[in-house]
Amino acid sequence: MTREEITDIFIKTGAMLTGHFRLTSGKHSNRYFQCAQVLQHPHYTGMLCAELARRFAGKGVETVVGPAMGGILVSYEVARALGVRSLFAEREQGKMALRRNFNITPGEKVLVVEDVITTGGSVAEVIEVVRSLGGEVVGVGVLVDRSNGQADLGVPAEALLTVTVETFEAENCPLCAAGTPAVKPGSRQT
Template sequence: MARKGQISMITSEEVLNIFEESGALLKGHFRLTSGKHSNRYMQCAKVLQYPHHAARLGEELAQAWKDQGIDVVIGPAMGGILVAHEVGRALGTKVLFTERENGVMTLRRGFELTPGQKVLVVEDVITTGGSVKEVLEVVRKLGAEPVGVGVIVDRSGGKADFGLPHVSLLKIQIETFEPENCPLCAEGIPAIKPGSRAI
């Protein structure tokens, strides 16, 4: 059975090395999707641009779900698309992704889930887990059964709770600040939004 926490096939140090070698651990002043600010940012896209890294991380993440009878792997656009593709490839399943339409997470492009399908939700990085929770809501509304959550990087500090088994390849603590209490803002350093979704 999948368990909450890290899986042992690849070490945290190996994952962190892949991020560092890919230039994916950024330093600066960032506005996160959650609205908080940070002085560091994990840019998974810089890792996933290399197919050999994407394939390996997808295979490693899939290990925890090999015997769970997964029918579909799904992730939120944009960050979850490549992760879902590689995890789905490793598990031999169909792969879907959700998108926001008028600010609401939904399935588009003719994608379908059917009642009773066992679904694994994946994401590249979570801080609050908000996007994953939105995808879980989509899955449940369509009558499918979410069986777990898999992420490459968990930045939540253990705070993200999905009420399901939750597996990550790397747990990392990166300090975040509310905008009104951000020391980088106080220094007048402009904040940038490095991710795929504008605030």
């Protein structure tokens, strides 16, 4: 898929938003990617995740893992395209963990996926979980990299879209100064 085709899907589904947003990091931004708007469409989700899977074909991936919530559907669809197992990590007492009797065996080749990364924090936590169980992280795949490639995860990474999104510290936000109220559209309300 071309960048234009991928961007068109995000626009058509309303996943690429403009306005005044308070991000999970506490920073503010005038753009936000709400991948849930894409992921509610199985046809588009399948297309995007098949493209992500294609980029990791031949890497020996045995399992795909994504952080809950955003990475669950991405993990499932990428794993389906690769013909491998899909898992998800979730927070347990504030820390990412594999629960539900999910396990990774030592030496297992794992692809970590996510819908959107800004700082890469959740993905880095999942990488640590995989490594702590002896898994080998062969790469990271994301639908949207909002860090413009700046989130260094220490493994090969692929993003369907890599974008520069201007962010502001809350106390220096020009949107706040203009009186525009900030909204928190993501799944984490903290």
